[in-house]
Amino acid sequence: MTRRVLTPRNRGFLFLDSHPAGCRQLVTDMWQACPAPTDAPADGAGPVALVIGSSAGYGLAATLAGLKRAGIRGIAVSFEKAPTERRTATAGWYRTAATADLARAAGRDVVFLNGDAFSDLMKDQVADLLKERFGGRLDYLIYSVAAPRRTDPDTGTTYASVLKPIGRANRTKTLLFDDAGAPEVREVETGPAEGDDVEQTVAVMGGADWERWIDHLAGRGxxxxxxxxxALSYIGSPLTEAIYRQGTIGVAKAHLEATARTLDERLGTTVGGRAVTSVNGAAVTQSSTAxxxxxxxxxxxxxxxxxxVVPPVHQLAALWDQLTGAAPLALDEEGRIRLDTWELTEDVQAAVAERWEAASTDTIAELADLDWFRAEVQRLYGFAVPGIDYAEPVSTDVPWPGHAA
Structure with missing residues (x-):
């Protein structure tokens, strides 16, 4: 068993190691922060759900909120790296182990699978488990995948997503920290999408794989x-729309929403079901910091x-309430569930825009909550979590959760 004292080592917002105990405590804190339901299903009686992208960000929040708020059982899929002699496991590996323990303690039968959610091999594995272990029926599917690339199982073509504006270069302010942790506000320019950048990004981050999952599971009855x-999505502020909602990733999100409308019509006809996108509010995640x-x-x-600022687990508790009928389903004119209304009110956006305009290296400490932001970034990797003694050695050899029946 490898025991090490782990300290945060990073390149920008990317950390080289993760802290197992910190990741576990973070998951526990999210679990405790999630409001409990008034009438949770009995052990083993909850709906069967599949969460794709369950180990980080809003996918992790969806898993924890589903377990505690809706009493789900079922399958959670993510793609994480195991520990090695030189490196710890990825943070999502440790978060998954902690989530599995909480699910077990709550009496929820959940199988955690590690692998490529884009592959047909994973789809077959999930389908087999649903048939053999969960009665052959799936009630809910949450799709929360953010990935740099995807290989199409039909053609073998690998697509790569990019974060670029469309039409012309975009120049925007951004926040950086130097090696000593001092903040800097700098202007950066991102060149426009070229060639097939848009198509490649849509192929990875659009609705193609989500629809393939539905087709695959429907085909197996x-x-x-x-x-x-x-499917979990994001719109965001006018301050960031040139690089996000109006950029390559925005076209992919629009494709995701169009896919939801297509699936909604099909599912309504075939199983009396529905498909929606859920637009979440801003959060510090490994994807967003890039x-x-x-x-x-x-x-x-x-x-x-x-x-x-509404934490992800509170937003996803509200999503589960709407999906399960515990609260009315509230859709916007595009058929989307909106969990970001707290962020996008005129008053809030005006206040943030005023701060954005005034933001510089000299003023940023007065305008932004930098202590919170720095800690949130570190907590993504299990550091800066209250209650953890980081001077103590910790075992990095945490096994992936087993799933014996």
Whole structure:
């Protein structure tokens, strides 16, 4: 058993190691923060759900909120790396182990699978488990996948997603930290999409794989009457729309939403079910920190709202309430569930825009909640979690959750 004292080592917002105990405590904190239902299903009696992209960000929040709020059982899929002699496992590996323990303690039968969700091999594995272990019927599917590339199982072609504006270069403010942790506000320019950048990004981050999952499971006769599926999405602020909603990733999100409308019509006809996209509010995630301007925007949003920023697990608890009928299904004119309304009110956006305009290296500490933002980034990897003694050696050899019947 490998025991090490782990300290945060990073390149920008990317950390080289993850802390197992910190990741476990973070998951426990999210679980405790999730509001409990008034009438949770009895052990083994909850709906059968499949969460694709279950180990990080909103997918992790969907898994934890589904377990606690809706009493789900079923399957969770993610793609994580095991520990090696030189490196710890990825943070999602440790978060999954902690989630599995919480599910077991709550009496929820959940199988955690590690592999490529884009592959037909994973789809077959999930379908076999649903048939053999969960009665051959799936009630809910949550799709929360953010990936840099995808290989099409039919053609073998590998597509790569890019974060680029469309039509012309975009120049925006962004937030960086130097090696000593000092903040810097800098302007960065991102060149426009070229060639087939848009098509490649849509192939990875659009709705093609989501629809393939539905087709695969429907073809095996595994969709229960009333089957409901939701893909998690984001729109964001006008301050970031040039690089996000109006950029390559925005075209992919529009494709995801169009796919939802197609699936909704089909599922309504075949199983009396439905498909929706759920638009979530801003959060510090491993995916979002890679987008120019998003780090600055999120820090300023926290500076403006403080504790008014709604944590992902609270947003996903609200999603499960709507999906299960515990709360009315509230859709916008595009048929989307909106969990971001707290962020996009005129008052909030005006306050953030004023801070954005004034933001510079000299003023950023007054305008953004930098302590919170830095800690949130570290917590993605299990560091800066309250209650953890980081001077103590910790075992990095945490096994992936088994799934014996």
């Amino acid at each position: 595994l969709l229960a009457d009333g089957f409901t599926t939701a 987008i120019p301007g998003i780090a600055l925007y999120t820090g300023l949003l926290r500076g403006a709202l403080g504790e008014g």
